[in-house]
Amino acid sequence: MRYLPKSPAEREQMLAEIGARSIDDLFAVIPAEYRLTRDLDVPRQQAESEIISYFKAAGQKDATDYASFLGAGAYRHYRPVIIDSLVQRGEFLTSYTPYQAEMTQGTLQAIFEFQTMIAELTGMDVANASMYDGSTGAAEAVLMAMRVTGRHRAVAAATVHPEYREVLDTYLRHREMASALVGYDAKTGRVDLEALEAAVTDETACVLVQSPNFFGVIEDIPAIAEIAHKKGALLIVSIAEAVSLGVMRPPVEADIVSMEAQSFGVALSYGGPFCGVLATKEQYLRQMPGRLAGQTVDKDGNRGFVLTLSTREQHIRREKATSNICTNQALVALMATIFLTVYGKEGMRELSEHNLAKADYAAKTLGAQVGAKLLFTGAPRFHEFVLQTDEAPAAWSQRLLDEKIVGGIDLSRWYPELKNATLWCATEVMPRETIDHAAKVLAASPVEA
Amino acid sequence: MATDVVNPQTDAARRTTGKVRSHQSQNEGLVFEKSSPGKKAYKLPPLDVPAVDPAGLLGEVWRGQGAELPELSEIEIIRHFTRLSTWNYAIDLGMYPLGSCTMKYNPRVNELVARIEGLAEAHPYRPDALAQGILEVIDLLQRSLIEITGMDAITLQPAAGAHGEFTGILLVRAWHESQGNARKKILIPDSAHGTNPATAAICGYEVENLKSNAEGGIDLEALERQVDGETAALMLTNPSTIGVFESQIHKIADILHAKGALLYMDGANMNALVGKTRPGDFGVDVMHLNLHKTFSTPHGGGGPGSGPVACKQFLEPFLPTPVLGQNESGTKSWNYDRPQSVGRVRAFYGNTGMFIRALAYILANGPDGLRQTTEDAVLNANYIRKKLEDVYELPYKTPSMHEVVFSDKRQAARGVKTGDIAKRLIDYGFHPYTVSFPMIVHGALMIEPTESESLEELDLFIEAMRAIAQEVEETPELVKSAPHSTRVSRLDEVHAARKPVLRWRR
Numbered sequence: 001m002r003y004l005p006k007s008p009a010e011r012e013q014m015l016a017e018i019g020a021r022s023i024d025d026l027f028a029v030i031p032a033e034y035r036l037t038r039d040l041d042v043p044r045q046q047a048e049s050e051i052i053s054y055f056k057a058a059g060q061k062d063a064t065d066y067a068s069f070l071g072a073g074a075y076r077h078y079r080p081v082i083i084d085s086l087v088q089r090g091e092f093l094t095s096y097t098p099y100q101a102e103m104t105q106g107t108l109q110a111i112f113e114f115q116t117m118i119a120e121l122t123g124m125d126v127a128n129a130s131m132y133d134g135s136t137g138a139a140e141a142v143l144m145a146m147r148v149t150g151r152h153r154a155v156a157a158a159t160v161h162p163e164y165r166e167v168l169d170t171y172l173r174h175r176e177m178a179s180a181l182v183g184y185d186a187k188t189g190r191v192d193l194e195a196l197e198a199a200v201t202d203e204t205a206c207v208l209v210q211s212p213n214f215f216g217v218i219e220d221i222p223a224i225a226e227i228a229h230k231k232g233a234l235l236i237v238s239i240a241e242a243v244s245l246g247v248m249r250p251p252v253e254a255d256i257v258s259m260e261a262q263s264f265g266v267a268l269s270y271g272g273p274f275c276g277v278l279a280t281k282e283q284y285l286r287q288m289p290g291r292l293a294g295q296t297v298d299k300d301g302n303r304g305f306v307l308t309l310s311t312r313e314q315h316i317r318r319e320k321a322t323s324n325i326c327t328n329q330a331l332v333a334l335m336a337t338i339f340l341t342v343y344g345k346e347g348m349r350e351l352s353e354h355n356l357a358k359a360d361y362a363a364k365t366l367g368a369q370v371g372a373k374l375l376f377t378g379a380p381r382f383h384e385f386v387l388q389t390d391e392a393p394a395a396w397s398q399r400l401l402d403e404k405i406v407g408g409i410d411l412s413r414w415y416p417e418l419k420n421a422t423l424w425c426a427t428e429v430m431p432r433e434t435i436d437h438a439a440k441v442l443a444a445s446p447v448e449a
Numbered sequence: 450m451a452t453d454v455v456n457p458q459t460d461a462a463r464r465t466t467g468k469v470r471s472h473q474s475q476n477e478g479l480v481f482e483k484s485s486p487g488k489k490a491y492k493l494p495p496l497d498v499p500a501v502d503p504a505g506l507l508g509e510v511w512r513g514q515g516a517e518l519p520e521l522s523e524i525e526i527i528r529h530f531t532r533l534s535t536w537n538y539a540i541d542l543g544m545y546p547l548g549s550c551t552m553k554y555n556p557r558v559n560e561l562v563a564r565i566e567g568l569a570e571a572h573p574y575r576p577d578a579l580a581q582g583i584l585e586v587i588d589l590l591q592r593s594l595i596e597i598t599g600m601d602a603i604t605l606q607p608a609a610g611a612h613g614e615f616t617g618i619l620l621v622r623a624w625h626e627s628q629g630n631a632r633k634k635i636l637i638p639d640s641a642h643g644t645n646p647a648t649a650a651i652c653g654y655e656v657e658n659l660k661s662n663a664e665g666g667i668d669l670e671a672l673e674r675q676v677d678g679e680t681a682a683l684m685l686t687n688p689s690t691i692g693v694f695e696s697q698i699h700k701i702a703d704i705l706h707a708k709g710a711l712l713y714m715d716g717a718n719m720n721a722l723v724g725k726t727r728p729g730d731f732g733v734d735v736m737h738l739n740l741h742k743t744f745s746t747p748h749g750g751g752g753p754g755s756g757p758v759a760c761k762q763f764l765e766p767f768l769p770t771p772v773l774g775q776n777e778s779g780t781k782s783w784n785y786d787r788p789q790s791v792g793r794v795r796a797f798y799g800n801t802g803m804f805i806r807a808l809a810y811i812l813a814n815g816p817d818g819l820r821q822t823t824e825d826a827v828l829n830a831n832y833i834r835k836k837l838e839d840v841y842e843l844p845y846k847t848p849s850m851h852e853v854v855f856s857d858k859r860q861a862a863r864g865v866k867t868g869d870i871a872k873r874l875i876d877y878g879f880h881p882y883t884v885s886f887p888m889i890v891h892g893a894l895m896i897e898p899t900e901s902e903s904l905e906e907l908d909l910f911i912e913a914m915r916a917i918a919q920e921v922e923e924t925p926e927l928v929k930s931a932p933h934s935t936r937v938s939r940l941d942e943v944h945a946a947r948k949p950v951l952r953w954r955r
Binding site: 001002003004005006010011013014015017018019020023026027028029030031034035036039040041042043044045046048050051052054055056057058059060061062063064066068070072073074076080082084085086087088089090091092093094095096097098100101102103104105106107109110111112113115116117119120121125126127129130132133134135136143161163164166167169170171173174175176218220221245246247248249250267268269270271272273285291292293294295296297298299300302304305306308309311313314315316317318319320321323324325326327328329330331332334338340341342343344345346347348349350351352353354356357358360361380401406409428431432433435 | 477479480481484486488489490491493496497498499500501503507508509510511512513515516517518519520521523526527529530531532533534535536537538539540541542545547550552554555556558560561562563564565566567568569570571572573574575576579580581582583585586589593596597608609610611612614615619622631642643644647648649650651652653656693694696698699723724725726727730731739747748749750751752753754755769791792793794795796797798799800802803805809811812813814815816817818819820821822824827828829835836847848850871872875880881886900901902903904906932935937938939940941942944945946949952
C-alpha cells in the first residue's frame with residue numbers, strides 16, 4: 001500500500017522487538033467472535049490514475065456546462081488562484097489545531113487576521129476562529145443569547161434561510177426551548193415589524209433575522225434592533241451572503257452576527273465545507289462558543305499568538321462548556337482571509353457593486369417579460385430577487401434546462417403561500433448574454449389555444 | 450512592531466539527534482501593518498451591464514465608507530502567507546504524535562479530486578438529475594462506511610466529530626421518545642473526550658460520570674449499578690482514550706440493552722479497528738466517525754472535519770433530513786419525507802468536499818490496504834511503548850492498540866511535567882504528543898504515531914524521548930524552559946486571557 005512507509009522486513013523486525021510472534025498477537029485483545037476474518041466489501045485497491053478517472057467521470061455526470069441562477073445560501077463567485085496555491089501548502093493543510101503555539105504561529109496569526117477582518121466587516125468588536133457553517137452558527141448564536149439573557153425563547157424571522165431555521169429547531173426542540181416565527185411584509189419582503197413587536201416579550205432571549213434575507217432583501221436592522229432591545233432581547237443578524245458587506249451597511253446594532261463566509265473564496269462543493277463565523281460585542285465574549293486566537297508576548301517580549309479564553313470550551317469545561325464544538329473550519333477560514341486580502345478595502349466595494357449591478361440588470365430584464373413580475377420591490381436588495389410567473393416554474397425551468405441554464409429555485413417548497421415564485425441570483429460571474437438568453441426562454445411560453 | 454531576538458543558545462539546547470538543525474525563519478508583520486492605500490491584488494473584468502449608483506439604490510442601507518481591509522499586491526500576499534506557513538509544524542514535515550487526533554498522511558490525490566470542476570462547482574440546489582455524479586460518490590462512501598462499521602444506515606450531514614456526537618445522541622433521544630420516555634441521563638466514562646459530556650448537555654441530558662476500573666476500562670459492576678430506567682445511553686470510546694480495547698464490550702452492550710439503554714460509540718479511535726473488527730458486530734447501536742482522523746482528510750489547522758453517524762436499522766427513521774434515496778429508474782435523489790427525523794443538523798448535505806477526499810482514501814487502500822493500515826498503526830504504537838516503557842511510567846499495562854499513554858510520574862519527581870517534556874520535544878523536531886489527557890492519568894503523555902511513520906522516524910522519536918528523559922535527570926532546567934529553538938519562546942497564556950487582544954486595531 002503506497003501510503004505505508006514500511007517494508008515487510010521492517011514489520012517483522014518491529015514485531016520481534018515488541019516480542020510478538022505475529023501481528024495477530026497485537027489484536028488478541030479483541031474477542032475472537034468479533035474479529036473480522038474476511039476482506040471488507042469495499043472497492044479493491046486502486047491506482048492513483050484510476051482514482052482520478054473515477055472522480056472525473058463522476059464530475060462529468062454533473063454537467064459542468066450549465067449556467068446557473070441558483071443562490072439561496074450558496075453563492076458562486078470568482079476564486080482567485082492564489083487561494084488554492086496557499087492553502088495547499090502542507091504547513092497549513094496538514095497542521096493540527098494550534099494548541100502548541102510555539103510551532104503553530106502561522107496558523108495562529110492567520111486566525112487573528114481573520115478575526116480582525118470579520119470584526120471590521122460586520123461592525124462587531126470581536127469574532128471567533130470559525131463555526132461549521134452559517135446554519136449551525138445561527139443556532140449557536142441563539143443558544144449564546146439564551147445564556148447571556150437567561151431567557152429561553154427565541155423569535156426568528158420567516159425570511160431567515162429555511163434550512164437555517166430547520167437547524168435551529170433541531171438545536172432547540174430537545175431542550176425545552178422554543179422559537180416563534182414572524183412573517184414578512186408582502187410588499188417589501190422584509191420582516192413584518194408589527195408582528196415582530198407583538199412577538200417579542202419580556203421572555204424573549206433574542207430576535208434572529210437574516211440580512212440580506214432569504215429573498216435577497218436587506219432588512220431594516222436599526223428598527224428591528226429597537227424592537228428587540230426594548231424588551232431586553234438580543235438581536236442576532238445572520239448573513240448568508242458575506243460579499244454583501246462590501247456595499248451594505250454593517251449591522252452595528254446587532255449583538256451577535258452569525259455569518260456564512262463561503263462567498264469569500266470558497267468553492268460551492270455541493271454545500272460544504274463552508275465557513276461559519278460568529279462576531280459579537282465585547283461584553284458577550286465569555287459566552288461565545290468556538291476558538292479564539294489572542295495576542296500575547298513570549299518570555300523575551302516578542303509578539304506572539306495563542307488560543308485563548310479556552311475555559312469556555314469543552315476540553316476544559318466539559319458539560320458546562322459554551323458549546324461542544326471542537327474541530328471548526330480553520331482551513332476554509334484561511335481561504336476567506338486570503339480572499340479578503342486579495343480584494344482588500346477597494347476591491348470588496350467594487351466586487352460588491354458588480355454584484356449589485358448584475359442582479360439589478362437581471363431583475364429588471366427578467367421582471368420585464370410578459371407574464372413575469374418582481375416581488376418585494378419595496379425595499380433595497382443585494383444580488384437576489386424573487387420573480388413571480390404566470391406559468392408554473394416547472395414548465396419554464398425545463399425550457400431553460402434544455403438551453404443549459406438552471407433557473408431560479410422554486411420557493412413553494414418553503415413558502416407555499418408564494419405561488420409560482422422563484423428566487424434568482426446573479427453574481428459578478430453572470431454574463432449579460434446569459435441573462436438576456438434566460439429572459440428570452442422565459443418569455444417563450446407556449447401560446448395558449 | 451515586534452522584533453525577534455536571536456537567543457544565545459547553550460550547547461545542550463543546540464544538541465540534536467539527527468532530526469533537526471536550526472534554520473532561519475522570516476519575520477512578518479500582520480497583514481494590516483503591510484497595507485498601504487491604492488495597492489491592489491485584484492482586477493475585475495469590465496462590467497457588461499449598466500453600472501448602478503449604490504448610494505441611490507441602497508439608500509439608508511448603503512455602507513458608504515468601505516471596511517478597513519488591507520491593501521496589498523499579489524506578491525506580498527503570497528509572501529505573507531508563505532512566511533506564516535513556515536512558522537507551522539505539519540505532518541508533511543514529520544511525525545505529529547497527537548493522541549486521539551490521528552495525524553496521518555493526507556494524500557495529495559484527495560486534494561486534486563476534490564477540486565474536479567463538476568464536483569467542486571456543483572451548487573447544492575442543482576436539480577438531482579444534474580447531480581447524479583456527486584450523488585453516486587456520496588452513495589459509494591455511505592455504503593463503504595456502513596460496511597466498515599458494520600452498521601445499517603448512515604448520515605454524512607454532521608460537520609465534525611462533536612457535531613456527529615450531537616446527531617447521534619439526538620437519534621438516541623428520538624428513539625427513546627418514540628418508546629414513550631426520552632430518559633434523563635447519559636453515562637460517560639471519566640476517560641472520555643470533553644466533547645462527550647458537552648454533547649450530552651446540549652442534547653438536554655444530565656451527565657453521569659462512570660469511573661474507570663484499575664485497567665482503565667469500563668467497570669462492569671459499576672455500570673450494572675448505574676444503568677437504570679432513566680439511562681438513555683453510554684457514550685463509549687473504543688478503543689478507549691488510553692488506547693485499550695474494551696474486551697468486555699459485549700457484556701457492556703448487554704447490560705445497557707437489558708435496561709433499554711443504548712450504546713453510543715465515539716469513533717475517534719476507529720483507526721485501530723478498520724478491517725479488523727466492526728462496532729456493529731460487537732453491540733454498538735450508533736456511532737460517529739471522523740473523516741479527518743481515520744479517513745485521511747486534512748486537519749487544516751483545526752478543520753474542516755466531517756462526522757458521519759452510522760446506526761442500526763431501528764434508529765434509521767430518525768436520521769437527519771434529507772437522506773439519499775434511490776429511484777426505481779436507478780437514479781438517486783434526496784428524500785425529505787422523513788416524519789420521524791430528528792430534523793436537520795446542518796444546511797445542505799454536509800462537508801461534501803471531505804466525502805470526496807475520504808472516498809479517494811478508501812479507494813486508494815481497498816480492503817487489504819485498510820487492514821494493513823490498521824495493523825501498522827497498532828504496530829507503531831506498540832513499538833513506541835516497548836522502546837519507552839523503561840524510562841516513562843506506563844500506568845496501565847493492558848495491551849495497547851493504536852496509541853500508548855504514559856505518565857510523567859518519574860519525571861515529575863524531578864520537577865518536570867508532561868507539558869515541559871512536550872515543549873522540549875519541539876526542540877528535537879517533533880510536534881508534542883497530547884498533553885495531560887486523558888484525565889484518568891495524572892500527567893499523561895498520550896502518543897499516537899499512526900501508520901504513517903516509518904521505522905526511521907519512529908526511532909528518531911524514541912531517541913528524542915529517551916534523550917529528554919536523560920535531560921530530566923541531568924539538566925531539568927533545560928527541559929522546563931523549553932522550547933529553545935522556536936521563533937517564539939514560551940508564550941504567556943495568562944497574559945493573553947487576562948486582557949484579551951483578539952483583533953488588530955490601528
